[in-house]
Amino acid sequence: MRILATSLLAFVVWLIVTWSFDPVSLAAGVTIAAAIAWAFRRVEMGEVRYLLSPVRLFWALVFVPVLFAYIVRSNLDVAYRIVHPRLPIRPGITRARTSLRSIPGRTLLANSITLTPGTMSVDLVGDVLYVHRIWLPADDPDGDTERGLAPFERLIRRIFE
Template identity: 40%
Template sequence: MRKISMFVVLYVVWCLLVFPYDRTTGQWDTQSLLVGLVAALVVVVLFGNALPDRSCFLLAPRRWFWALVYIPFFAYYCLKANLEVAYLVLHPDMPIRPGIVKVRTSLRTRVAITALANSITLTPGTLTVDADEDGTLYVHWIDVKFAEDDEATREIVSRFEGHLRRIFE
């Protein structure tokens, strides 16, 4: 099951990259399609066990829906993060208070924690330095507002947690 979903995803990525459909003539490029099949098969056979424990979530449409909902939500915070960093960088005095804080997440699967860490890195003033298996994240914060664990958790983690749980768990 896991290998089948991996195969499908790999093949879709291949098709997007190669784009075997010519719009002007309306013809499909069978050569690329076939090579893609072989390439995806080889990768699945060689690296099928290297992927995370539960890649079968890739086939559930409900999760894809929540992933689509997540995109604009995430884009908003990403944009906000960039304006904030741009402001800090261009400000003559650079009003920064950097530090590393510790936050906890209730997400359990490794994929979800990875996604959360990546989201944190791309959003306001925070960068994930390290993550533990038990859901503890060490986050570098360019403008520390709360040094305590709980408050920092509320400020940094909670806005993504619910969304990511619906997508990955």
């Protein structure tokens, strides 16, 4: 089942990359997709099949523009700090607990953190995320990071949990 799903995905990527519907190309695509799926058969991908549910898919589609808005905002913030003559940074690594349990959910959360406001996921140990931030608030930096994660967690929970 998993091999089938992976090869289907690999075949779609093949179609996009080759952009050819020539029978020889399609046959090569099927063969290579199957070979790739077989080679990666032992890689645990978590409960990705959740995405077959339309409600979850809907929230995944909502997530994309929300994340993009955060990415743009974070970039303006980081860009401002980079071009500022005095380089106003107060960097450090904070700790934040996540309530997400699923593997894809946590992966998505960690990746989203890295893509947004001056923050970067360094590691996840148990359910504690270590987040490097370019600007830490003076009081309660850990709590501030955790509050920053909350909107992402709410959306991701609707997608994966």
